[in-house]
Amino acid sequence: MRKKNKIKITVNGKQTIINSNFSLKNLVDKLEIPLNKIAIEYNREIIDKKKIKKILLSKNDKVEIVHFIGGG
Amino acid sequence: MKNKDKFIIAKKNYSSRLIVGTGKYKSMKECAKAIKISGADIVTVAVRRVNISDKNKPLLMDYINPKKITYLPNTAGCFSSDEALRTLRLAREIGGWKLVKLEVLGEKKTLFPDAIETLKSTEVLTKEGFKVMVYCNDDPLMAKRLENAGACAIMPLAAPIGSGLGIQNKINLKIIRNQTKLPVIVDAGIGQASDATQAMELGCDGVLINTAIAKAKNPYEMAEAMKYAVISGRKSFLSGRINPNLFGSASTTNIGII
Numbered sequence A: 001m002r003k004k005n006k007i008k009i010t011v012n013g014k015q016t017i018i019n020s021n022f023s024l025k026n027l028v029d030k031l032e033i034p035l036n037k038i039a040i041e042y043n044r045e046i047i048d049k050k051k052i053k054k055i056l057l058s059k060n061d062k063v064e065i066v067h068f069i070g071g072g
Numbered sequence B: 001m002k003n004k005d006k007f008i009i010a011k012k013n014y015s016s017r018l019i020v021g022t023g024k025y026k027s028m029k030e031c032a033k034a035i036k037i038s039g040a041d042i043v044t045v046a047v048r049r050v051n052i053s054d055k056n057k058p059l060l061m062d063y064i065n066p067k068k069i070t071y072l073p074n075t076a077g078c079f080s081s082d083e084a085l086r087t088l089r090l091a092r093e094i095g096g097w098k099l100v101k102l103e104v105l106g107e108k109k110t111l112f113p114d115a116i117e118t119l120k121s122t123e124v125l126t127k128e129g130f131k132v133m134v135y136c137n138d139d140p141l142m143a144k145r146l147e148n149a150g151a152c153a154i155m156p157l158a159a160p161i162g163s164g165l166g167i168q169n170k171i172n173l174k175i176i177r178n179q180t181k182l183p184v185i186v187d188a189g190i191g192q193a194s195d196a197t198q199a200m201e202l203g204c205d206g207v208l209i210n211t212a213i214a215k216a217k218n219p220y221e222m223a224e225a226m227k228y229a230v231i232s233g234r235k236s237f238l239s240g241r242i243n244p245n246l247f248g249s250a251s252t253t254n255i256g257i258i
Helices: A024-030 A049-054 B028-040 B081-093 B116-128 B142-148 B168-179 B193-201 B221-240
Strands: A006-011 A016-019 A039-042 A062-070 B007-009 B013-015 B018-021 B043-050 B069-075 B099-102 B131-138 B153-156 B185-187 B206-209
Touching: A016 A024, A024 A049, A024 B185, A039 A049, A039 B081, A062 B081, A062 B221, B018 B069, B018 B221, B028 B221, B043 B081, B069 B081, B081 B099, B081 B116, B081 B131, B099 B116, B116 B131, B116 B142, B131 B142, B131 B168, B142 B153, B142 B168, B153 B168, B193 B206, B206 B221
Parallel strands: A006 A062, B018 B043, B018 B206, B043 B069, B099 B131, B131 B153, B153 B185, B185 B206
Antiparallel strands: A006 A016, A039 A062, A062 B043, B007 B013
């Protein structure tokens, strides 16, 4: 029964299991990532960070969360 | 001379003509300290996936404050226009960055830029409102085409990225410098302080250095050496050098010789 409420999505190339009612905002919060330091791509589309509350995640969604690292 | 000699990129004035890359350092702490010593007020940064399994991994922004130092997002590791566009659109989304460094690489061994993909990306990014500083080969014709496509700075290489070989084609760099009103920043291939000075003495407007500082035995000392090399080269260029002469010319007068 409990398993039904979980879905599989891919976050940064890794399979991740989340609650089926998760929004993109819930995911970011769960991962404890500071929103002001990242950008998010949802199924290859760049997302306005102000709108992540409204995006509900579904099975097999692909999320990319990026930030700045050292580079030349 | 000091006050009038401005280094302007996309209408913004910068105090240092040395741009520093933030890759390859032993730690973020080392990177931040070297940047401080270098006096750079622009640093290049790359866009990568957040490590979701290690939440305690230090973040670049915790060490280098983007409010104090201009972050210049780059497209390091991109081998096609699509990858580069995706990367820079994401970079912009992180925090509204419009000033970006485009580099589209052609192949892994030399890391030479792919001119066609680079030109294509410059056109698209410019239309999207980006201010694009473009890494390119030391080819004056391509530099001109990039300028026509809307680039805000031309960044020709001195030699392959990370090679430390120094400037290989002085003449081409000089032609690129003389044919454009855009800032020309020598990017890639600098190995030592004299290379940076030479770039500035050719009239180039700035230098971008990463490996030569990050991988020096003492990155802090090298950061300082590069800082002064760039200042020195610029001053030397502006001061108007003497004409080279094949023969000697005594520094001391013969009048009153005993």
